[in-house]
Amino acid sequence: MLPFRSGRTGFSGASSAFLLLTLLSCAALAGEKVAKPEVETRSKPKARPKPEEGVTNIPIPAGHDAKGLVLPDFDLKGHLRGKLEAGVTRRLDDEHVEFRDVKFTTFTPETEMPDLEISMSKSVFNLKTQVLNSSDPATVKRADFVIIGDKMQFEMLTRKGTLAGNVKMVVHGKSRVSGKKAE
Secondary structure, rough: OOOOOOOOOOHHHHHHHHHHHHHHEEEEEEEHHOOOOOHHHHOOOOOOOHHHOOOOOOOOOOOOOEEEEEEEEOOOOOOOEEEEEEEEEOOOOOOEEEEEEEEEEEOOOOOHHEEEEEEEEEEEOOOOEEEEEEEOEEEEOOOOEEEEEEEEEEOOOOOOOEEEOOOEEEEEEEEOOOOOOOO
């Protein structure tokens, strides 16, 4: 004999048990953390390079000049990150070095091919902060653009630069409208 006259109690009890089981399994699956390595690697900021990784050993005593100095800059894995070429180099003190007619070339880490070329007539490099400052006009060249500014500050480790004053940028490439090569 059925406990209720309609006979639906057993059916609704089974469906409610199934529904309860489904909800609990969904809650359990939602509680599990699924690791996505692609998202985690993108969200982690890159660690800022330490000043010890940059150009630290310049073999010039304080107050002396050197002509034609070339300083390569390697990362910890031995890849060439940059090359600094100076016409005249003068050591001002233990932390500062003055460069005249300096050209700094950055390289892409994967291929070690030249990427940017930064030219300055006169600049001062801080060995402690690894920052190259120029109060004279500076030029930044790449295959697709040229930027010229009155002053420049360039962080050697992070490869970030700031141009100030009268800044002019010329982008080389194809024109979208006419399809001709433009400058």
